[in-house]
Amino acid sequence: MATDARKKEILKGLYDAVVDFDEDKVVELSNAVLAEDVDAYEAIMDGLAAGMEHVGDLYANQEYFVPEVLMCSDALYAGLDILRPHLSGKEADVKGQVVIGTVEGDVHDIGKNLVKMMFDVAGFEVHDLGRDVKLEKFVEEQMKTDSEIVALSALMTTSMLAMPKVIEMIKARNPDAMIMVGGAPISQEVADNYGADGYAPNAANAVQEAIQMISRLREMGKA
Amino acid sequence: MAEQPQPRQETMGPGERMGAILMRQRPDRVPFMPFIFGYCARNVGYPIAAVYNDPERSFWAQMWTAEMFGYDGGAMYGYASMGGWEFGGDIKMPVSEWEQAPVVTRFPAQTPEAVDALEIPDVATAGCYPIALEFAKIQQQFGMPIMVMGMSPFTSAGNISEVDILCRWMMKKPEVAHKLLKKVVIFGKKVIDHYMEAFPNYPMMAFTGEATSANQIISPKQFEEFVLPYMSELHDHILASGIRNIFCHICGEQNLNLKYWAQLEYGDPGILSFGHEVDMAKAVEVFGDKHAIAGNIEPQVIQNGTNQQVYELCKAAIDKAKMAPSGYLLMAGCEVPVQAPPYNIYVMKKAVMEHGFYD
Incomplete structure (x- = not known):
């Protein structure tokens, strides 16, 4: 079970990895979520999704363009593929x-x-x-x-x-x-x-x- | 109540008016060149596809529509999704009521290996070029200048690989994107050479343009790396071949790219047309000393707006750009939609007649 500090570190890492379109890092951290018993739903919403929301802002502000957004999207899906099967109960609704x-x-x-x-x-x-x-x-x-x-x-x-x-x-x-x-x-x-x-x-x-x-x-x- | 402007008497015909622009002289009024293709076929009762797959009907549909609305500029051949068919893919001609131009249905090179294997096509048999060459013969037969459809490297590359794949290559495998772009430019130069051989010493203009390089898709930095060098190489080749003028359609949101567009050669003068996203005053400021400016009436408004809205847009564009040092042409910001109300095209001419005269 990850400590609060470690959980924070993983979620922040997922956020950053999506924004930096670092697909390998997303995969590594998504596996860490499972290995260290971090809640998969939190990892998706507070890590991957939050990162993608920031990517949307970067696109709106013309700091990112479609090529960067597509790469972020690829990174995000790499994480979703790992984490989504581990959602359960209400979270999976x-x-x-x-x-x-x-x-x-x-x-x-x-x-x-x-x-x-x-x-x-x-x-x-x-x-x-x-x-x-x-x-x-x-x-x-x-x-x-x-x-x-x-x-x-x-x-x-x-x-x-x-x-x-x-x-x-x-x-x-x-x-x-x-x-x-x-x-x-x-x-x-x-x-x-x-x-x-x-x-x-x-x-x-x-x-x-x-x-x-x-x-x-x-x-x-x-x- | 404000006094209504009165239409003036024209003293030039369409050919003289366009000739004046290319000679850097003031025409009698702002030329009106709507940028209109599929609409013409529909207008004269042909299938829209006829503008793209039937040179004879394409030519006459455009000429008759020009006569009907009294606009300048004659007929030309081309469409935005070129590249896919020419390099061995498939396209679909417009058939349904919601379509107005050909689209690529099978992209010929979607992997790095396919880009490696991509051969430079023979212009005489590549995709639309047999049709375009037949069209050029008709232009020649009627003594009109030939408009060479000169490819557009970046947009064509997107039509060969599909845009999202090209975007991913730009980020992860830029060498693949560059390889594809180089092949497109080689073909583009062959197109120019082919026309020069087929129509020796005949007056020609070249048409180029870019839609996929708009800032809705790529950044100015990406433009500098993936668009500028290839467009520059193609334009330099066109002008070195003896063609004096390039008509370049700078499509979509291109404001962040203007400094790069300004580095290209377009001939003496070129004609640069812009979408509604680029303000006409800005276009005149950046390019107006050297080149004629055209644009930029929003197609969506031409299609869906009231005639008053279209008129006001035209008046505003004329007011901003009429006195451009190298001339101005009223034009839609991109192709006139096939379902635009005819009256909205009429009011574009009306705006020119009421606000576009010089002196």
Whole structure:
């Protein structure tokens, strides 16, 4: 059993290793978490996830760019792969379910994958449909999984026009499904015009927005 | 109530107007070159893919649409996802109502070994170039300058390997990224040579551009290492081949990269077009002495905005850049979306007619 000081050292090490995209260090420290009986959930949330949250800030401040963020993401997943099987009980419960994908006509998925990662690390069950996803597929997957959230991504001005269509299709089948949109040409104004329930300007904000959307659902007794 | 500006009488045709820009002379008014491809096919009732896979229909769709809206600049061939098909991958032509340009569906080199094995393609048979060369013959037939689609090393490399893989190589295996970029530049130079041989002593411009190098993706430091040297080598080759002018589309958020873009040669003058992320006043300040500036009306607004919003954006851009020392062209910040309302394109011309005249 690790002492408090050692536990702090490991969590800080995980945080730093994600920020420094040091995948080997993440693996080493994640194994130390297990060997020294540190709580895996704490290691994920206060080490890996906290580190990734800081990476989001670094991206927003133009200190990190996509190549660095992708490396951080790889480091984070290396840790998650080791730690996640050791979550138990309530900690392993999912925070919610999200269907995610880049809409039909759009093959750009870097942004979508980063949002997916943030949902993963936040403890959501993610149903990733990939890119250039037929609109009907979003509807089917939401119904099949009963996901609270559907997250739609688009990079192109042409493909963003698929968003209001798919929002309408999903809402027609399940008015309680919460839909969030994001991507380069999307703004809060566009999201509002499209009838989306949420908008995230970047990956870090997406999870926060999703959690708020689920809270709204729960307040209404629908989740 | 403010007095409405009145449209003025044009004294130049589109060819003269563009010619004036390239001769560093003031045209009668700001030229209007919308940057429009798939829209033209849709506009004349062709499938959008015709602009990319049918040289004859592509040419006429663009010419007829130019005639209809009365904009300057004629027809050109190209699209942003070049590289993948040319180096042996596959692309998909736009077919659904949500698509407007070809996309790569199979990337030809996604491992370091595949980059090693990548052969420099034969321009005559590589990907879209047989179509582009046919298109150039039509331009020649009608006495129009040929616009050579000159590759864009970094964006093309991303279309060969896939952008996230290229990004990871930049961080973990920079030598692989450099090897791929070198191969793209070799091919890009061969493209220029091929056009020069196919159309000897014929007036040409070269088109280059960069989307993937935007600061939404890479840092200025990464730009300096992975974009600047290759773009520079390609531009130097283009100009050494005898082509006098390069039309370079500097796409997306490029503000942190402008100091590097300013180190490149673009000809005498070049035409540099910018997205809405780069303010026209800034573009004029950095590049306006040497080169004509074009831009930067946000495509999302052209597609989704009201005609008043589009008009105001155009007026603001004209006000900022009209007096640029080497000229200014009103243009969309990137390709005009295929589903843009026609009236929004009309008001771009209207803004030029009401605010773009000199004297």
